[in-house]
Amino acid sequence: MTREPLIPVAEARGRILAAIEPTAPERVALAEAHGRILAEDVIAQRTQPPADLSAMDGYAVRAEDVASVPARLRVIGEAPAGRAFGSAVGSGEAVRIFTGAPLPEGADTIVIQENTERYGDFVIIRQGAAAGRHVRRAGLDFTEGTTGLGRGRRLSPADIALAAAMNVPVVSVHRAPRIAFFSTGDELVRPGEPVGPGQIVSANNDGLAALIAEAGGVPLDLGIVPDRRDAIRIAAHRAAEADMLVTLGGASVGEHDLVQAALAEDGLSIDFWRIAMRPGKPLMFGRYRDIPMLGLPGNPVSALVCALIFLVPAITKLEGGGDTSPRTALARLGAGLAENDQREDYLRARLELRPDELPLVIPFETQDSSMLSVLSSADCLVIRPPHTPAAEAGEIVRVMPLRA
Template structure:
């Protein structure tokens, strides 16, 4: 039975509504970059733990250097990792280095370049004020405060921040395991011998790369022949994965067997037709309690649909906030005809103009088999259903690809 085409946003929402994040696991800081926090990270110490010098120089009482030149007696030293244990008195100074604790009684640092040293006497040549060149205790953060919130995708700076908070491991959502396979008697893996009617399959390797880039663990189940039992046997290998993705066979032609084969083996279909180009034959449902996404077999369609639907799904499974791909404004480089009822994603190049919006120019050919154009594309121009004809220079939304 034919199914009405559903909008892209509705399809994505229906997919995401059926997903729950993976369980939590402890991960050492060195292995946490790019992962998503499952719990808040709370500081276990105050940073700095005490007032520290921001410069090499001399710790002084600002009142003693309110006019210059000021003659002070050097009574000790405060190196980084050490401290001066006495209390600074009137007319006294302590030699100090960057990162060292400010002695009790001192309230400013005179930088080394503004002084002259003669034995135990230092002459300050520049006036100072209370607090100058001092990093006060708690300047960065204080013990007990939340430094990083759950749901955050961790950057290298976040890892350094967590380490500074004296945290050695983080509670993260496990990387989602995404099992996938292609279907088709005509497909062979790259480098394998090619028969007269066969083609090289690019989808498995392309999808594995996309899954890894998005933070998942790719589980490549290979290529299933166009036989129902072979498709069922391959799909059963996905048991235990967090999602199953099929490539090809999601339509309703005589050789599009995925839906029919897996319907006999526990597949419950939610939808299988999307109002988009490329990628109308996109399928979603549950296979034996595993969320299942059926991508088109055309390689460009597969990659575009994976970007629009699989990447947000991976983000939600990994514990993050799943949204549509980010779009930015651009100006159209060439005229476009009126759009039909399907949302278009046009491969395009980007020209950057200083001080102006970038110019996005769609490639003349948009055939969904042409991976060379997807590789060359800087962005996808998004055209809503029934968009009117557009002239060069008009505003469009684009999804950056680089």
């Protein structure tokens, strides 16, 4: 097998994303759309507020009648929320009004009840209010026919509430991508199964399923596959209805790393299979039959880190998202770091928040890629580009947060 040059991380991610198209749109009830990405703009079906409304409990009056206080006005009725007052407010008149009620015809301001005294059919205004005071104008929030939420937006709880207020019960979103995956290795058993001599408990399937679901995909766990070419091909066939196939392990060049060879006989075309990254050099990408295929390392830490950097952006593009770049931030080093080599390094680290300062980032002393306990304890990954010189404590570095 020819050893191709190591591909830079950014180039590898770009080549993966260039090979992926968003899933088809589907229409879903608004109550089921949280976290989904819009395939079409959401257009307001009504104006909000639909009329000038009172923003406070008090009295609807004419501003000119309360320009000089105290002012004595005759109360001609009331306007509760949800029901308009049927008559106009004339000179020297007031209407008792409640929050959310339409502003009566003739009135142009609201005097809050704290600034009044009521005596039977009359009210004394102790403090006036300029025209428009405590009035929510029609269309203040949005107007019918305007775009409230744009295509490509991931819907938040506030977005769901806005669409509901716009009287939109159903939205068009991209279908949640189905990500099929399997691990390879005769030495692997699932958690809870008997562990024989030389066997290890596989952490990859469950960890990757959680990551896929968190990213917005639908995980399709195809299990653990033995190191046989026929078994690998049978497992890959079961991904026919998926939007992407992910394999774990078997992507290197050892005698038992069979994924590339097995699937090459069955329609796999390889784009690249080695990247300049630590952890995770043996990462493979190509196309298996009609779907993109990503081969992650079998090492559980390497698999999860590579999944964060390559699979999560791929899922984002599959579900219609525009911003596929991993989220990064700046932090100040709490300990010195040695010079980096030709591979982009992702160091597991913890963050210490500092008031009014950049957070302090402290890489773990042990970066062994077999240690899931370190990754679980990490708040972020320190990103060190290739050939970065040695860094001293206090220098600013870029990090990728692992927690909200």
